[in-house]
Amino acid sequence: MAESASAPAPPAARAEHGPPSRPLPAVHRLTLRQRLRRDKVMLLLTLPGLLYFVVFHYVPLLGYVVAFQDYQPYLGYTHSAWVGLHNFSAAFAQPAFWSATRNTVEIALVQMVFYFPVPIALALLLHSVTGDRVRRFVQSVVYLPHFIGWVIIVSIFQQVLGGAGLVPKALAGMGLPRYDMTTDPHAFPWLLTLELIWKDSGWGTIIVLAALLSIDRQLFESAAMDGAGRWRRLWHVTLPGISPVIVLLLILNLGNFLSVGFEQVLLQRDAVGPDAGEVLDTYVYFHGIRDNDWGAAAAVGLVKAAVGTALVLGANKFAHRLGHEGVYRGADR
Amino acid sequence: MERPTRFGQGAKALVLVLVVAAVAYPLLGVIGTSLASQTDIIHADGLVLWPHHPTLEAYRTVFTGGVVTRALLVSVGVTVIGTAGSLLVTVCMAYGLSRPEVTGSRAILMTALFTMLFNAGIIPNFLLVKNLGMYDTYASLVLPTLVSAFNLVVLRAFFMNLPGELYDAARVDGAGDLRILVRVVLPLSKAVIAVVSLFYAVTYWNAFFNALLYLGDPDKWPLPMVLRTYVLQGQGLGSAASGEAVAPQEAVQMAVLVVAVVPILLVYPFLQRFFTKGVLTGAVKG
Numbered sequence: 001m002a003e004s005a006s007a008p009a010p011p012a013a014r015a016e017h018g019p020p021s022r023p024l025p026a027v028h029r030l031t032l033r034q035r036l037r038r039d040k041v042m043l044l045l046t047l048p049g050l051l052y053f054v055v056f057h058y059v060p061l062l063g064y065v066v067a068f069q070d071y072q073p074y075l076g077y078t079h080s081a082w083v084g085l086h087n088f089s090a091a092f093a094q095p096a097f098w099s100a101t102r103n104t105v106e107i108a109l110v111q112m113v114f115y116f117p118v119p120i121a122l123a124l125l126l127h128s129v130t131g132d133r134v135r136r137f138v139q140s141v142v143y144l145p146h147f148i149g150w151v152i153i154v155s156i157f158q159q160v161l162g163g164a165g166l167v168p169k170a171l172a173g174m175g176l177p178r179y180d181m182t183t184d185p186h187a188f189p190w191l192l193t194l195e196l197i198w199k200d201s202g203w204g205t206i207i208v209l210a211a212l213l214s215i216d217r218q219l220f221e222s223a224a225m226d227g228a229g230r231w232r233r234l235w236h237v238t239l240p241g242i243s244p245v246i247v248l249l250l251i252l253n254l255g256n257f258l259s260v261g262f263e264q265v266l267l268q269r270d271a272v273g274p275d276a277g278e279v280l281d282t283y284v285y286f287h288g289i290r291d292n293d294w295g296a297a298a299a300v301g302l303v304k305a306a307v308g309t310a311l312v313l314g315a316n317k318f319a320h321r322l323g324h325e326g327v328y329r330g331a332d333r
Numbered sequence: 334m335e336r337p338t339r340f341g342q343g344a345k346a347l348v349l350v351l352v353v354a355a356v357a358y359p360l361l362g363v364i365g366t367s368l369a370s371q372t373d374i375i376h377a378d379g380l381v382l383w384p385h386h387p388t389l390e391a392y393r394t395v396f397t398g399g400v401v402t403r404a405l406l407v408s409v410g411v412t413v414i415g416t417a418g419s420l421l422v423t424v425c426m427a428y429g430l431s432r433p434e435v436t437g438s439r440a441i442l443m444t445a446l447f448t449m450l451f452n453a454g455i456i457p458n459f460l461l462v463k464n465l466g467m468y469d470t471y472a473s474l475v476l477p478t479l480v481s482a483f484n485l486v487v488l489r490a491f492f493m494n495l496p497g498e499l500y501d502a503a504r505v506d507g508a509g510d511l512r513i514l515v516r517v518v519l520p521l522s523k524a525v526i527a528v529v530s531l532f533y534a535v536t537y538w539n540a541f542f543n544a545l546l547y548l549g550d551p552d553k554w555p556l557p558m559v560l561r562t563y564v565l566q567g568q569g570l571g572s573a574a575s576g577e578a579v580a581p582q583e584a585v586q587m588a589v590l591v592v593a594v595v596p597i598l599l600v601y602p603f604l605q606r607f608f609t610k611g612v613l614t615g616a617v618k619g
Contacts, residue, residue: 040430041510046441049426052479058446063457072344073396073463125348134349140605141353147531147597149539151557155358155590159366165379166358196356206608255450264540267565281455288456289546301454309451310404 067302069292087295088303096274097300100283103188103276107260108328116253119204120246126205127212142202150263153199157191158182158271180267185276193266207245217239241293247319255312257332258304280304358382360594367391367587374583392592404559407471408538411555415475415537420442423529427488428514432557442489450481455546458578462547473547474540474555479538484529484562488591491525528607533599538596556593564589566588 030038067087069080084197091097114289122142129135145153160166162182171179181187228236262281269277280300288297362380368391369377369384376385395401426445430438453461458477467473495518503513519526542559547553554562564586 027500032436039435039438042432042435043437044429045425045514046429046438048422049429049480050441050444052422052476053445053448053482056458056477057453058444058456060453060461063453064458066460111565121350125345129345129349138349138353140602141356141607143605144598144601145356147601148536148540149535149541149557149567150592150595151541151560152538152590155560155586156363158360158565159363159380159587163379166362169379205522226498259452266545267541267561271568284455285546294456294460295593298454300479301456305451307456312450 016233033068035133047287063219064298064302066294067298069295071298073294078261083295087299091296094296096278099275100278100280101260104258104279107189107192107265107279108257111193111196111260112253112257114190114193116250118197120208122201123205123208124234125210139202139205142205144201144202146203148199150199150261153195154264154267157195157198162193174308183271185272186278188268188272191268192261195264196261204249207249208242211245212238234259247322251312251315251319254315255308257311258308276307353554356504358576363587363590363594367584367591369582369584370491371581375580389568391581391588393590394585395592400559400563401556401592404554405592407553409558411471411474411540412534414535415479416534417482418475419479419481420535421524421531423485423533424514424519424526426554427485428492428518429516430485431489431492445480445482445485470547471488471553474543475537477543477547478536478540481532484532488522488525488529489523495521524607527604531604534600535597537562538593556589560589560593 036043038307063077065077068082068084069077070086071077071080116157125134126138129138158255161168168178168180181191181325184191215238219241220233223233223237258280260279260281262279262285265277265279266285269282271277274286281304284297284301284304285298287293300305362382365381365384366374368389369381370386370388370390373381373384373386390445429435430442430445433439452605454549461478462468464472467476499517500513503517508516539557540555541561544555544558548558551558
């Protein structure tokens with residue numbers, strides 16, 4: 001799926017879809033200057049966008065030099081003193097850094113195990129619903145929370161789960177003590193996962209549903225002819241059919257493994273305290289921007305980014321070993 | 334194949350009803366509470382699903398000037414200008430990259446796509462915005478997130494799949510690249526442009542991160558920052574609460590939430606049917 005799609009267009013279609021068939025006789029022997037001249041409108045159109053990507057995505061990478069500096073805002077990059085790897089060793093010596101790392105990994109693991117399967121299960125369920133209108137209705141309801149911002153979602157969850165919310169009230173009604181999940185440090189990873197499920201599991205079904213639709217119906221029919229029951233068909237036809245997409249989603253998730261929703265965590269960090277609520281991203285924010293400890297915060301950010309990239313590349317390689325396509329294939333992209 | 338069993342049907346229906354209820358209940362509760370009176374709130378001890386004495390008092394408190402009204406204006410402005418700007422730049426770039434034979438277009442595409450794999454991180458981005466002199470300006474809410482590589486890929490894929498005969502016919506009629514974009518491509522792309530606009534608009538409307546990082550001056554805060562201060566951190570709405578007989582605090586908080594959600598609820602039904610296509614082109618071609 002990813003493979004055929006990432007090629008720009010099949011050769012046949014390309015010929016027919018029309019490179020600009022301008023009346024230039026010797027198309028193949030144009031010099032670079034002539035080609036640039038021919039394409040100048042198209043290239044000029046890409047310019048503002050290209051400028052954006054360079055300025056806001058590539059230039060900041062140079063800003064990582066502060067990880068190796070004793071950065072002072074009034075001195076700037078050029079005059080701040082170089083300190084080698086001092087920032088890294090300073091950050092690694094802080095218990096707060098390790099606590100943030102532990103929290104990050106814990107939250108990411110809980111989300112990986114308990115959030116990841118939910119969109120897949122929900123998509124299987126939706127796919128099996130025969131009534132077209134029922135399915136469309138449920139789909140439009142479950143997609144909706146994806147468009148609601150974290151601030152709103154966290155506020156809503158505090159109303160439902162916290163203090164006088166539905167859940168504590170129900171517990172009190174059963175004679176149990178009122179339990180406020182939103183301020184319990186031990187429940188923090190679970191709270192985050194619950195919110196993530198509410199917000200994005202419906203949206204996550206889209207890609208799985210598409211994979212389900214692309215499975216050849218004849219496979220189901222012949223499996224049924226061979227006497228495979230409902231569950232055997234699920235196991236031997238449906239799951240293999242969607243496994244490339246599942247692997248793809250898994251790899252993408254791995255890449256973001258250390259970036260457990262910054263906004264979401266930041267908004268709730270104060271309710272549970274930094275011991276449980278600090279993750280690597282909030283650590284960088286509070287130490288760097290709040291406390292002006294630029295160098296150490298940038299060092300932590302750099303390590304995090306490097307580990308994240310390594311995770312994607314590693315997971316992708318692993319997927320290739322297993323015979324899957326993964327996110328990309330060298331030659332294709 | 335055999336018909337589904339009755340038990341299976343029942344179980345499925347039950348799960349679906351629960352899923353829909355889990356999404357709907359909190360939203361309805363928020364709307365109900367925003368309309369509730371003090372007695373309703375005390376009676377319900379929390380979220381009010383169906384207020385018995387509905388009142389618009391909370392909305393009056395929110396809209397009679399003050400912090401929320403100002404934040405609302407900022408959010409609307411940033412969303413409108415940001416979406417327009419993002420759309421313009423993204424459409425132009427996607428169209429410019431939609432013909433693989435254009436010299437250098439592949440390298441430019443890779444430059445954009447590669448940013449999906451990494452993120453420069455909080456500190457370098459902050460320093461960049463500061464060095465560009467954008468700290469505490471509204472530009473800092475728009476420019477750092479102007480183009481999304483994902484939306485770029487969605488639009489480019491759509492443009493590439495338009496029938497090539499259209500381009501040829503337009504060219505025979507003497508249209509240049511720009512004229513083809515405006516007269517041929519854009520009119521055919523209304524649906525996908527609508528989806529991409531929604532994606533951008535929602536991002537700007539909900540944007541919290543940029544405001545938190547780059548706006549030190551609370552007078553410039555957009556709605557999500559105000560929500561954080563007055564709903565999540567529970568501070569009173571100072572200026573608004575100065576009048577007499579104010580609405581209950583819970584109702585006011587929920588009214589702010591409703592104000593933040595309603596614009597999304599208004600456009601959502603119209604665009605919802607285009608999602609699947611838009612998301613899939615993006616996910617598959619990415």
